[in-house]
Amino acid sequence: xxxxxxxxxxxHRVRMTAIVAAIVALALGLTAYxxxxxxxxxxxxxxxxxxxxPELASGxxxxxxxxxxxxxxxxxxxxxxxxxxxxxDVFFSADIEYPKQLVASGHADAMSLYRYATGKIVLWARSxxxxxxxxxxxxxxxxxxxxxxxxxxxxxxxxxxxxxALRHDxxxxxxxxxxxxxxxxxxxxxxxxxxxxxxxxxSLSHALSPLLxxxxxxxEIPSSAYPxxxxxxxxxxxxxxxxxxxxxxxxxxxxxxxxxxxxxxxxTS
Amino acid sequence: MDWQAIWLTARLAGLVSVILLVISLPLAHWLTxxxxxxxxxxxxxxxxxxxxxxTVLGFYxxxxxxxxxxxxxxxxxxxxxxxxxxxxALVVASxxxxxxxxxxxxxxxxxQVEPSLREASATLGASSFRTFVRIVLPLSIEGVMAGVVLxxxxxxxxxGVVLMVGGNLPGITRTVSISIYDHVQALQxxxxxxxxxxxxxxxxxxxxxxxGLRRRPWAAAPLA
Amino acid sequence: xxxxxxxxxxxxxRFAVELSxxxxxxxxxxxxxxxxxxxxxxxxxxGLARPDAGRIAIGERILYDSKSGVNVxxxxxxxxxxFQQAALFPHMSIEDNIGYGLAALSTxxxxxxxxxxxxxxxxxxxxxxxxxxxxxxxxxxxALARAxxxxxxxxxxxxxxxxxxxxxxxxxxxxxxxTNEARRIPILYVTHSHxxxxxxxxxxxxxxxxxxxxxxxxxxxxxxPEQGVVASLAGFENVFDAAxxxxxxxxxxxxxxxxxAATEIEVPLSHNGNDRIRIAIRAGDILVANxxxxxxxxxxxxxxxxxxxxxQGPTMVAVVEAGVxxxxxxxxxxxxxxxxxxxxxxxxxxxxxxxxLITD
Numbered sequence: 001x002x003x004x005x006x007x008x009x010x011x012h013r014v015r016m017t018a019i020v021a022a023i024v025a026l027a028l029g030l031t032a033y034x035x036x037x038x039x040x041x042x043x044x045x046x047x048x049x050x051x052x053x054p055e056l057a058s059g060x061x062x063x064x065x066x067x068x069x070x071x072x073x074x075x076x077x078x079x080x081x082x083x084x085x086x087x088x089d090v091f092f093s094a095d096i097e098y099p100k101q102l103v104a105s106g107h108a109d110a111m112s113l114y115r116y117a118t119g120k121i122v123l124w125a126r127s128x129x130x131x132x133x134x135x136x137x138x139x140x141x142x143x144x145x146x147x148x149x150x151x152x153x154x155x156x157x158x159x160x161x162x163x164x165a166l167r168h169d170x171x172x173x174x175x176x177x178x179x180x181x182x183x184x185x186x187x188x189x190x191x192x193x194x195x196x197x198x199x200x201x202x203s204l205s206h207a208l209s210p211l212l213x214x215x216x217x218x219x220e221i222p223s224s225a226y227p228x229x230x231x232x233x234x235x236x237x238x239x240x241x242x243x244x245x246x247x248x249x250x251x252x253x254x255x256x257x258x259x260x261x262x263x264x265x266x267x268t269s
Numbered sequence: 270m271d272w273q274a275i276w277l278t279a280r281l282a283g284l285v286s287v288i289l290l291v292i293s294l295p296l297a298h299w300l301t302x303x304x305x306x307x308x309x310x311x312x313x314x315x316x317x318x319x320x321x322x323x324t325v326l327g328f329y330x331x332x333x334x335x336x337x338x339x340x341x342x343x344x345x346x347x348x349x350x351x352x353x354x355x356x357x358a359l360v361v362a363s364x365x366x367x368x369x370x371x372x373x374x375x376x377x378x379x380x381q382v383e384p385s386l387r388e389a390s391a392t393l394g395a396s397s398f399r400t401f402v403r404i405v406l407p408l409s410i411e412g413v414m415a416g417v418v419l420x421x422x423x424x425x426x427x428x429g430v431v432l433m434v435g436g437n438l439p440g441i442t443r444t445v446s447i448s449i450y451d452h453v454q455a456l457q458x459x460x461x462x463x464x465x466x467x468x469x470x471x472x473x474x475x476x477x478x479x480x481g482l483r484r485r486p487w488a489a490a491p492l493a
Numbered sequence: 494x495x496x497x498x499x500x501x502x503x504x505x506x507r508f509a510v511e512l513s514x515x516x517x518x519x520x521x522x523x524x525x526x527x528x529x530x531x532x533x534x535x536x537x538x539x540g541l542a543r544p545d546a547g548r549i550a551i552g553e554r555i556l557y558d559s560k561s562g563v564n565v566x567x568x569x570x571x572x573x574x575x576f577q578q579a580a581l582f583p584h585m586s587i588e589d590n591i592g593y594g595l596a597a598l599s600t601x602x603x604x605x606x607x608x609x610x611x612x613x614x615x616x617x618x619x620x621x622x623x624x625x626x627x628x629x630x631x632x633x634x635x636a637l638a639r640a641x642x643x644x645x646x647x648x649x650x651x652x653x654x655x656x657x658x659x660x661x662x663x664x665x666x667x668x669x670x671x672t673n674e675a676r677r678i679p680i681l682y683v684t685h686s687h688x689x690x691x692x693x694x695x696x697x698x699x700x701x702x703x704x705x706x707x708x709x710x711x712x713x714x715x716x717x718p719e720q721g722v723v724a725s726l727a728g729f730e731n732v733f734d735a736a737x738x739x740x741x742x743x744x745x746x747x748x749x750x751x752x753x754a755a756t757e758i759e760v761p762l763s764h765n766g767n768d769r770i771r772i773a774i775r776a777g778d779i780l781v782a783n784x785x786x787x788x789x790x791x792x793x794x795x796x797x798x799x800x801x802x803x804x805q806g807p808t809m810v811a812v813v814e815a816g817v818x819x820x821x822x823x824x825x826x827x828x829x830x831x832x833x834x835x836x837x838x839x840x841x842x843x844x845x846x847x848x849x850l851i852t853d
Binding site: 042044047050069071072073077080081083084085086087088184186187189190193209211212238 | 328331332334335336337338341351353354432433436437438439443451453454455456
């Protein structure tokens with residue numbers, strides 16, 4: 001290896017820059033301590049709620065004059081994080097199993113467990129793909145359909161439902177080699193929207209979103225074809241804002257909000 | 270345009286780079302010049318983050334810093350709040366995750382300093398520390414700079430670990446990479462592109478500054 | 494102040510350094526082939542390597558003693574070391590290089606001392622330059638100045654002049670000699686070049702395979718190599734196996750037959766019982782004539798044929814077949830005035846005393 005020989009000027013410049021940079025970096029980093037924890041409500045929401053939660057949050061903010069922060073992510077991840085002390089107040093899961101387990105382990109308030117929606121899946125294809133979604137899942141066996149995007153059945157409830165529906169309609173074996181798995185429902189939507197898949201099974205709520213609506217068509221898969229996707233929310237025992245949290249759940253239970261959820265693709269009981 | 274996330278990421282990367290520099294100099298020095306036979310064990314430990322997937326590392330760091338862990342509990346007792354899901358947790362996680370990116374280039378730079386120069390320094394009465402500061406460090410400054418730049422860049426680009434350990438709390442642990450991902454998840458491609466462009470420009474500016482300080486980037490110095 | 498060294502160090506399963514010598518004030522040459530252990534000795538003296546056992550002392554100061562567990566750290570030994578490649582710090586000026594070991598002094602005093610020693614080594618005019626900007630000779634002088642400015646009690650030089658040409662070597666040797674006249678510390682000079690031994694040494698120690706095989710003045714050691722190893726080191730180009738034909742005890746000479754040939758020469762008398770012996774003759778000690786010489790005192794006049802003639806640097810190297818092959822060094826002027834060409838008939842003239850006997 002060559003022994004690089006820096007000129008004297010370089011060393012001086014580096015020294016000066018390093019000292020300045022170090023001071024700046026430390027100062028910046030330490031200002032983090034000045035950050036106060038949010039006084040408002042922090043919600044952990046499953047990523048498939050991205051089409052609806054922002055609206056619910058801002059509606060609630062106006063009604064009670066509080067600040068709501070929403071973090072989206074995979075329900076499984078949130079589950080692990082909450083068990084390790086994640087500072088959320090409310091957890092809106094895409095799968096009722098997680099809130100149930102959190103109640104069992106003492107991390108969540110049993111009384112607050114609320115099944116806020118039942119998810120629905122649809123078959124969705126781009127308008128320019130030439131695929132007739134009205135034919136239903138059977139149409140996926142067509143040779144023109146080369147890749148089908150679904151969420152990963154291993155850990156996404158919508159993926160599990162998609163797989164169940166495919167099996168129910170007896171097309172799973174025929175199409176399983178065409179399946180492309182998205183990490184979660186949002187990524188699944190990305191796959192088909194970007195043209196990397198020809199058709200997909202996504203949530204109704206996503207199909208109804210402005211983006212997908214504008215350049216695709218969907219077919220609602222009969223709910224008898226798959227086990228219900230029960231989605232539940234729960235208030236966490238570690239929350240410092242339990243009152244506000246329960247108020248939010250009350251807000252979500254309101255009839256007009258439940259109607260809104262239905263409009264946006266979630267079935268409510 | 271998530272300025273909050275950009276600012277947070279800049280602070281995180283800056284702080285992590287400084288901390289890594291302070292840690293890596295003595296660590297790299299020991300790894301390069303120690304005659305103990307078990308340095309390879311420490312080398313392996315240091316390099317571990319290179320081979321572990323971010324999600325695995327993130328998960329174990331979460332366990333190690335969470336409210337159920339000894340560290341998390343101690344932190345709670347000492348400061349009144351938890352360690353995980355805070356900016357500090359990101360700093361700890363990023364320091365661990367970017368450690369090999371700092372240590373390896375710095376150690377390599379130390380190793381290419383001619384041994385006879387260090388020996389000459391010693392025969393002239395200089396202590397190990399003086400030899401390091403006056404001979405080894407100046408002659409390996411480019412490798413040290415590379416280590417700093419790499420740790421900075423690696424921290425900026427970090428996603429999986431930061432998500433697991435930070436919990437994606439806006440203004441506290443939502444870094445730029447998570448913010449972009451969130452936008453994409455919400456199908457807000459325009460916002461995602463904008464933020465990504467700003468991130469790209471910022472990173473490029475940092476690299477240009479650092480490499481501009483060098484006389485001949487990546488070229489070998491001519492022999493005297 | 495005398496240096497006393499008595500050490501053992503095993504470097505590999507097959508090679509160990511085991512030697513003991515004393516070096517008084519002045520220049521002692523450590524002379525030997527590559528791999529003979531010379532550098533190991535220097536490194537043990539400097540503290541850069543640790544012997545397995547033994548003792549190193551300069552005057553009253555004990556630097557290393559395995560029996561009492563003393564091992565003074567490199568930094569505290571106060572020994573000057575000049576490396577083979579100078580090892581000047583490339584990112585510092587010559588002035589800062591030379592002053593590096595004087596950190597404890599005030600800036601003023603340091604500047605003065607550096608200036609003084611730079612003057613005595615004739616590099617005062619390049620103090621502000623960097624090592625990459627000066628010549629090889631200037632670099633070695635700077636390295637010498639750097640080692641000496643700290644007033645060490647011992648100076649070690651590891652083949653410092655091997656990369657330089659003869660003219661520059663001579664001048665640096667002069668500077669070193671002059672400096673040492675004032676200081677009188679032991680200076681250990683490692684080399685494998687016999688030229689430097691003559692030019693510099695007051696005392697020479699020959700190393701081979703980690704052991705001292707001969708010591709004495711340069712002339713003793715080099716001109717009368719009794720060992721084959723020393724002979725080849727000392728630059729005897731002609732070494733012949735010979736059989737003793739006749740001993741002339743009264744004359745102090747004997748007649749020997751060289752190799753398998755009928756060629757016979759007269760050499761000094763050996764008092765060994767052996768009938769077989771080896772004879773070493775310097776190529777520069779052989780005279781050449783292109784007609785049969787008369788009226789010479791030399792006892793050995795051999796007829797031969799010039800087989801090869803090449804130039805090596807300033808020397809003409811001739812190979813002459815005279816029953817056995819002789820290598821002869823001539824000046825270009827000599828070759829020209831004799832008009833020598835390959836195939837020419839020649840007479841070789843060798844003095845009896847130019848023939849050295851190798852007895853091992």
